[in-house]
Amino acid sequence: MRLCVKFTKEAPVRFVSHLDVQRLFQRAFRRARLPLAYSQGFNPHPLVSFATALSVGMTSRGEYLDVILTDPMTPEEFVSAVSPVLPDGIRIAEAFDLGESRKSLTSAMRTASYSAKVVFTEPIEADKLVKAAEELLSDQIVVRKKTKGGIKPVDIRPMVLDLKLVGTEGNRADLFIKGALTAEGGLNPDMFLTELYRVLGSNGLAEIERTEIELDRSALN
Amino acid sequence: MDKTLLNSILKKVEKPSRYTGGELNMRVKEPSMADGSKRNRFALCFPDVYEIGMSHLGSRIIYNVLNERDDTYCERVYAPWFDMERELRENELPIYSLETGSPLKDFDIIGFSLLYEMCYTNILTVLDLAGVPFRSRERGDRDPLIIAGGPCVCNPEPVADIMDALIFGDGEEVMNEFMDVYSSWKREGSGKAALLKRLSAIKGVYVPSYYSAEYDDNGDFRKLIKLDPDAPGSIERRIVRDLDKATYTGDLVVPYMSIVHDRVALEIFRGCTRGCRFCQAGFIYRPVREREMDTVIKQTDESLDCTGYDEISLFSLSSGDYSHIHELVPLILDRYEKDRVSVSLPSLRIDSFLKDDLEKIQKVRKTGLTFAPEAGTQRLRDVINKGVSEEDLLRSVHDAFVAGWHGVKLYFMIGLPTETDEDILGIAELARKVSREFYSMPKELRGKGLRCTVSASTFVPKPFTPFQWEPQISVDEVLRRQALLRGALKGIRGVEFSCHFSETSRLEAAFARGDRRLSEVLISAFEHGARLDSWDEHFNKPAWEAAFSENGLTVEQFANRRIDVGAPLAWQHMDAVVSQDYLMREHRKAYEQITTRDCRKGCNGCFGSRSGAICGKKPEENT
Numbered sequence: 001m002r003l004c005v006k007f008t009k010e011a012p013v014r015f016v017s018h019l020d021v022q023r024l025f026q027r028a029f030r031r032a033r034l035p036l037a038y039s040q041g042f043n044p045h046p047l048v049s050f051a052t053a054l055s056v057g058m059t060s061r062g063e064y065l066d067v068i069l070t071d072p073m074t075p076e077e078f079v080s081a082v083s084p085v086l087p088d089g090i091r092i093a094e095a096f097d098l099g100e101s102r103k104s105l106t107s108a109m110r111t112a113s114y115s116a117k118v119v120f121t122e123p124i125e126a127d128k129l130v131k132a133a134e135e136l137l138s139d140q141i142v143v144r145k146k147t148k149g150g151i152k153p154v155d156i157r158p159m160v161l162d163l164k165l166v167g168t169e170g171n172r173a174d175l176f177i178k179g180a181l182t183a184e185g186g187l188n189p190d191m192f193l194t195e196l197y198r199v200l201g202s203n204g205l206a207e208i209e210r211t212e213i214e215l216d217r218s219a220l221n
Numbered sequence: 222m223d224k225t226l227l228n229s230i231l232k233k234v235e236k237p238s239r240y241t242g243g244e245l246n247m248r249v250k251e252p253s254m255a256d257g258s259k260r261n262r263f264a265l266c267f268p269d270v271y272e273i274g275m276s277h278l279g280s281r282i283i284y285n286v287l288n289e290r291d292d293t294y295c296e297r298v299y300a301p302w303f304d305m306e307r308e309l310r311e312n313e314l315p316i317y318s319l320e321t322g323s324p325l326k327d328f329d330i331i332g333f334s335l336l337y338e339m340c341y342t343n344i345l346t347v348l349d350l351a352g353v354p355f356r357s358r359e360r361g362d363r364d365p366l367i368i369a370g371g372p373c374v375c376n377p378e379p380v381a382d383i384m385d386a387l388i389f390g391d392g393e394e395v396m397n398e399f400m401d402v403y404s405s406w407k408r409e410g411s412g413k414a415a416l417l418k419r420l421s422a423i424k425g426v427y428v429p430s431y432y433s434a435e436y437d438d439n440g441d442f443r444k445l446i447k448l449d450p451d452a453p454g455s456i457e458r459r460i461v462r463d464l465d466k467a468t469y470t471g472d473l474v475v476p477y478m479s480i481v482h483d484r485v486a487l488e489i490f491r492g493c494t495r496g497c498r499f500c501q502a503g504f505i506y507r508p509v510r511e512r513e514m515d516t517v518i519k520q521t522d523e524s525l526d527c528t529g530y531d532e533i534s535l536f537s538l539s540s541g542d543y544s545h546i547h548e549l550v551p552l553i554l555d556r557y558e559k560d561r562v563s564v565s566l567p568s569l570r571i572d573s574f575l576k577d578d579l580e581k582i583q584k585v586r587k588t589g590l591t592f593a594p595e596a597g598t599q600r601l602r603d604v605i606n607k608g609v610s611e612e613d614l615l616r617s618v619h620d621a622f623v624a625g626w627h628g629v630k631l632y633f634m635i636g637l638p639t640e641t642d643e644d645i646l647g648i649a650e651l652a653r654k655v656s657r658e659f660y661s662m663p664k665e666l667r668g669k670g671l672r673c674t675v676s677a678s679t680f681v682p683k684p685f686t687p688f689q690w691e692p693q694i695s696v697d698e699v700l701r702r703q704a705l706l707r708g709a710l711k712g713i714r715g716v717e718f719s720c721h722f723s724e725t726s727r728l729e730a731a732f733a734r735g736d737r738r739l740s741e742v743l744i745s746a747f748e749h750g751a752r753l754d755s756w757d758e759h760f761n762k763p764a765w766e767a768a769f770s771e772n773g774l775t776v777e778q779f780a781n782r783r784i785d786v787g788a789p790l791a792w793q794h795m796d797a798v799v800s801q802d803y804l805m806r807e808h809r810k811a812y813e814q815i816t817t818r819d820c821r822k823g824c825n826g827c828f829g830s831r832s833g834a835i836c837g838k839k840p841e842e843n844t
Contacts, residue, residue, distance in 0.1 A: 015237035016477040024477060027529030030560070044561065057232040085529075087245040119225055205229045
């Protein structure tokens with residue numbers, strides 16, 4: 001059977017890389033003695049797949065993985081078996097049965113929302129920030145993106161779906177960013193913020209949290 | 222500490238989870254005990270990067286021993302990589318512990334693990350980033366107590382001016398006594414001088430500031446003079462008698478990032494009975510003490526349960542020598558097969574008869590096989606008392622090839638005492654025979670292509686070995702012999718060559734046999750920018766050259782000098798329990814090409830008059 005698991009990645013593990021998160025879950029599942037299904041081949045590994053990676057340094061309230069088990073288990077049984085053996089900073093928010101579906105979670109991803117808490121080098125006015133954001137969003141946002149084929153200019157504007165200023169206080173600003181996130185790729189909020197700092201003419205340090213990944217569950221059936 | 226700033230740094234540096242802690246099974250304690258009194262704060266530092274330090278079994282044991290004590294909270298710290306050191310300095314942040322993120326200066330004790338000489342500048346990096354003065358005499362009552370343990374303590378002199386105290390021998394045997402003394406001293410609130418006085422009364426604890434060194438007109442070490450009448454004349458190595466009763470690792474901290482030894486390590490025995498004459502570990506961990514199979518199984522169960530690892534390593538200096546190896550390997554394989562746990566056996570000797578075991582290991586997963594003939598000819602193997610023959614090697618690789626392996630590593634040393642070009646060419650001959658062994662097998666019985674790595678390190682004379690008096694060969698000579706071997710290996714099918722960087726081997730030799738003048742050399746080298754010296758690509762040769770010359774010393778006078786047998790040794794106040802008489806006898810036998818039997822086959826009397834007391838055996842007539 002195949003279970004979908006929604007989990008958090010909080011501050012204590014924010015710097016754990018995606019590869020290491022994968023290993024972390026494999027070990028946790030072994031500690032929980034789950035009936036894991038293994039791949040065939042020379043070096044069998046448990047059949048656990050992740051919807052997407054999270055940038056190192058970001059936290060998240062909802063990442064997704066799926067795991068294939070050889071014996072049936074209810075989502076509730078799964079949560080109560082795994083939760084006690086997870087390290088600090090990883091919690092299971094939800095688990096559900098994917099039934100007979102074999103479609104990847106990645107293919108069902110649509111958007112992702114982020115909360116960015118930015119500390120600027122100087123006090124920041126809300127008006128100025130909103131104006132800078134409007135200016136930035138009014139045209140193409142061409143960034144130089146590292147790809148396998150080298151550094152290429154890419155317009156990230158179409159991937160920015162929503163941007164809101166939640167509030168400012170002194171040199172701090174709180175932003176809500178919604179961006180595309182699909183199997184083809186997604187908005188890199190860090191890169192977007194760098195562009196915003198540029199237009200604003202003020203440097204900032206952001207702590208970014210992915211608050212939600214929108215999964216189209218109908219696409220999994 | 223400014224969390225936003227630290228996070229922005231961690232986003233920039235390579236492998237940030239080296240610096241974040243928070244791993245599964247990390248110990249968490251409050252600063253105070255139930256009765257309101259403060260816990261001793263102990264920073265345990267392995268002076269190399271996280272992925273190396275976390276792979277060290279001994280520090281895992283000490284971490285558990287200290288944290289088992291209610292009155293102590295032991296936290297971990299490792300040396301930062303170049304990028305992190307730079308960021309910490311630029312942002313004026315102190316180095317901090319992984320458990321609570323506390324600056325190191327806030328700790329009562331900083332304890333370093335000394336595993337190899339080339340980590341010594343990392344100690345200074347850590348102290349410097351902590352804001353703690355380097356020299357013990359520069360530190361006051363409010364600075365942390367700086368101590369060290371580990372195998373390099375058998376010659377502690379190169380760090381003598383830095384350390385307040387050093388612990389000689391098995392740490393789990395001494396740490397509790399040490400902390401008991403520390404706690405009672407802390408309750409009284411007297412100064413550091415009173416603490417050192419009491420610590421030096423513990424067997425195995427060395428307080429270097431109670432001694433001063435004299436040198437002769439040639440600039441060689443003459444003797445150590447006691448400055449304090451109560452200081453012991455010699456420091457006896459501490460030995461855990463019963464490994465079954467000794468505290469082990471407890472719940473293993475499970476790293477997030479992948480580390481060098483990323484598996485459960487089960488120490489099946491400590492010590493080695495073989496007596497290879499170049500091998501320091503073979504002498505300074507004597508006598509052999511085995512863990513019972515039941516203990517090993519119990520610890521395996523517990524470690525796998527609390528970690529979720531899928532690999533265990535049966536760890537020792539020579540795993541094939543474990544009395545019950547042929548029972549243990551199948552037992553462990555059967556027990557964990559359904560959980561897909563694989564087993565590796567590092568340090569296998571080529572004369573261990575493990576054919577059946579290898580076949581069983583192969584069923585679960587192939588792990589690398591390494592064999593260490595050490596020398597290319599029987600003559601030289603007899604000199605070093607390696608006690609293995611060409612037939613042993615060829616039989617072992619044959620068994621491995623039959624069992625499906627096609628990758629083997631062969632370890633050799635260049636520059637062993639009495640070595641000639643014939644011995645070097647002998648290495649290539651052996652490799653050729655291994656290659657032939659593989660390709661003469663029918664295709665359907667063997668793997669696709671042979672991958673045989675011939676690895677040659679440079680011989681480093683080490684204290685408490687029969688070769689402690691021997692010089693290391695010069696760098697030029699090392700390079701010549703490496704080139705000779707590289708040429709001789711050319712064209713052998715499936716064989717590749719790798720060799721160790723000679724500059725670091727030379728420095729390692731200097732520090733292995735150095736005296737306390739090297740403390741200042743070390744500090745100068747650090748100030749000239751030497752860092753992480755064991756990482757060959759970062760080795761800073763000019764820094765070391767400047768450091769030696771500023772102190773009026775040369776690397777050669779320590780590394781390449783032949784010490785007369787019977788002449789003063791900088792480490793002669795350290796009593797490794799193996800007697801100097803025995804080492805002299807072994808030295809003489811090496812030159813006579815006479816081997817010494819494995820001490821499981823009869824006592825050779827290495828502890829001299831203490832043999833009965835130490836390992837319960839009596840020297841017998843040696844045949």
